[in-house]
Amino acid sequence: MNKSRLEAFSDGVLAIIITIMVLEFRAPHESNLAALWPLWPKLLSYALSFLFVGIYWNNHHHLWQAVERVDGRVLWANLHLLFWLSLVPFTTAWMGENHFVAAPVALYGVVLLGAGCAYYLMTRVLLASHAPDSLLARALGSDIKGRVSILIYAVAIALAFTLPWLSGALYALVAVIWLVPDRRFERVLAANAR
């Protein structure tokens, strides 16, 4: 089975998710700069989600370069990941409209947690069909970043009802952790090319 259609379909879904979030910015009816001010929580919420979807796209891109075979279970593990990510525009809108108060911030974390677990699950399903010394297995390694992210999401959700802004900061922290490019794949792939 070839992986290029799975990549193309995932790219399509991620491109749409990242772009339709912007439909939440309704143009204000007034035409002065002051009318833009109330939009800042929406913009902040959008930028954070853009970052997260961008990170998922980047990681997906890196991961799938090392994938050698695809079966039916992998297709569904990937669709499961896309399902969680497809809920991001909804939680982004709710959080942005409500100025980062408790419930929306917690729900935002729940969807990130769901996506994080779905990604982890997808790597497990992939590993099951790859040899322990395959490129994929070596590049993934122990996947510390993935595990730590899930832990931070869980803490942030618990904190959301008392300290929502701290939860927001923890989400941003996860984004920063991943923004540092994931050199594992580049290193292993480069070593392999030599």
Next chain:
Amino acid sequence: MNKSRLEAFSDGVLAIIITIMVLEFRAPHESNLAALWPLWPKLLSYALSFLFVGIYWNNHHHLWQAVERVDGRVLWANLHLLFWLSLVPFTTAWMGENHFVAAPVALYGVVLLGAGCAYYLMTRVLLASHAPDSLLARALGSDIKGRVSILIYAVAIALAFTLPWLSGALYALVAVIWLVPDRRFERVLAANAR
């Protein structure tokens, strides 16, 4: 004629269908968890449709790997399938907004039935241009799943006006039937590779 553009276009349309359904979730104006509760029929309806579009994508992916030639009639048979699937966001929204009552549940089934028949028709058009011992013909076999699904849809539509929840359960049953990965193609393609 090459099939990669047809696959790419179909992937694009399916990716958009699966993603715009989420636009139906309007962020509630209240910011407490209780405000999420009324969304459950929408979420259930969305999850079911995500599953169905995912199944169609998976089956399309499997089927087209075995396709060897494309002509003008196949392009239209594929567009016909996409037309029915493009109506899914509408029926999903109507069913989700109305808590799975009779008419929306029946219409949901009508669109699934239309898509099921369109898929079946597409396989017939493809078979007409492939040899009886082609990969495609062997992998499709007698297509029992496809025929059974169409039958279940018809029953579910008839039941919708008296037992709408049973209809919903029948739709879910079809999804489960297909979730079991369609090994026909994998088996035949693998045998062929050997």
Next chain:
Amino acid sequence: MNKSRLEAFSDGVLAIIITIMVLEFRAPHESNLAALWPLWPKLLSYALSFLFVGIYWNNHHHLWQAVERVDGRVLWANLHLLFWLSLVPFTTAWMGENHFVAAPVALYGVVLLGAGCAYYLMTRVLLASHAPDSLLARALGSDIKGRVSILIYAVAIALAFTLPWLSGALYALVAVIWLVPDRRFERVLAANAR
């Protein structure tokens, strides 16, 4: 310059155009079958536009298979075509909401006319960079269908203010003319393969 990105971008835009039209179908608030009845002009309008965008995708697909080289002017001729087609969801919505009365029917034709001229222009720009005995030139031939379509659009626009339903029928006639698969390309490409 490679043509695959141009094809992929065009596929993306056409896939979105064909799919966002369905957002016009707002789920009615009532949940009985009678609530669907007022939607028929929207459905008819949508089906017609789906057909037209499908035809453009089909023709684009056929045409570009014979294209051998791409330059900057061709990129813009293609974007010009996509611009006109991007207006189709707007005219579709206006015509569907207003039960096919004069002005919306005329505007619908104006956008089809614009797209038809843009397509014709694109073929001219392509021919300018291809030899007279190239596959492309032979397959396009005198492009009678293209010229006739433009003529019919012009007549339909003129008639819209007195006989809007006749205009609609003329639009449908053009669709039928194109639905008959354009064998020119298949024939020439097949002959070439031999």
Next chain:
Amino acid sequence: MNKSRLEAFSDGVLAIIITIMVLEFRAPHESNLAALWPLWPKLLSYALSFLFVGIYWNNHHHLWQAVERVDGRVLWANLHLLFWLSLVPFTTAWMGENHFVAAPVALYGVVLLGAGCAYYLMTRVLLASHAPDSLLARALGSDIKGRVSILIYAVAIALAFTLPWLSGALYALVAVIWLVPDRRFERVLAANAR
């Protein structure tokens, strides 16, 4: 690392950006031609933005043909560009709804300036991983057009609060500068092919 997924993802995002802008055209409730008249600022605003996104797609297309290698930083430089461009539908809608008055015109320029800087930054990141005599470096040259555009945007933003229509004209001027096809890449790529 392969660049085709980055191209495909960018194509997807740009295709969606260019197409969702058209959702701003709400079909008027009246069905006469006069009802279209108030839409002209939206249409003008849309046409300008279509042009700009088209230009970015064209330039992206040209640039990436000469790219030989991709690393993690390039992926983010590209996502950064897409972020700015994703804001175009919002500024287009605001400017179109408010008849090109000061604040919306200024904000439109700010987003164009952001996109222009992001594009420039992306070329710098790309050059850092390419040899000084690489195809990419030779084709980009001193990138005068890119620098001049940024300068014009800055001037136009400053003018928006006193002469908004002049700002609009300056934006159009930048578009015209880029509409002249960027022959640098075509020339260098052609020379290389020889």
